[in-house]
Amino acid sequence: MRTGVVQADLRELLDEAPSYLPELMAAKAEAEHGALEGPSVEILTADVERLQAALDAAEAASRLPESAAAEPELNDLLIRVRLSR
Numbered sequence: 001m002r003t004g005v006v007q008a009d010l011r012e013l014l015d016e017a018p019s020y021l022p023e024l025m026a027a028k029a030e031a032e033h034g035a036l037e038g039p040s041v042e043i044l045t046a047d048v049e050r051l052q053a054a055l056d057a058a059e060a061a062s063r064l065p066e067s068a069a070a071e072p073e074l075n076d077l078l079i080r081v082r083l084s085r
Contacts, residue, residue, distance in 0.1 A: 007013060010025055039047075068074070 010017070010021065014021060
C-alpha cells in the first residue's frame with residue numbers, strides 16, 4: 001500500500017517481515033509439493049465439475065446486469081476521494 005504496487009512474492013518482502021516468515025514459506029512449499037492427503041483426485045474432480053455447473057446455473061438464472069450500471073458514479077466518487085486526500 002505504501003508504494004501503490006501489488007507485491008505477491010513474499011520473498012520480496014522479507015526485509016520487513018517477521019523473522020519466522022521464511023520458515024512458514026518453506027512449510028507451505030513442502031505441503032504444496034507433498035503427497036495429497038484427503039479425498040481422491042476423482043472425488044475432487046467430480047466436486048469441481050459439480051460446483052462449476054452450479055455456478056453456471058446461478059449465472060444463467062441471475063437477474064444481475066452484465067455490467068455495472070453505476071460505473072460513471074463510482075468513477076466520480078473515486079476521483080473525489082482521491083482528490084480530498
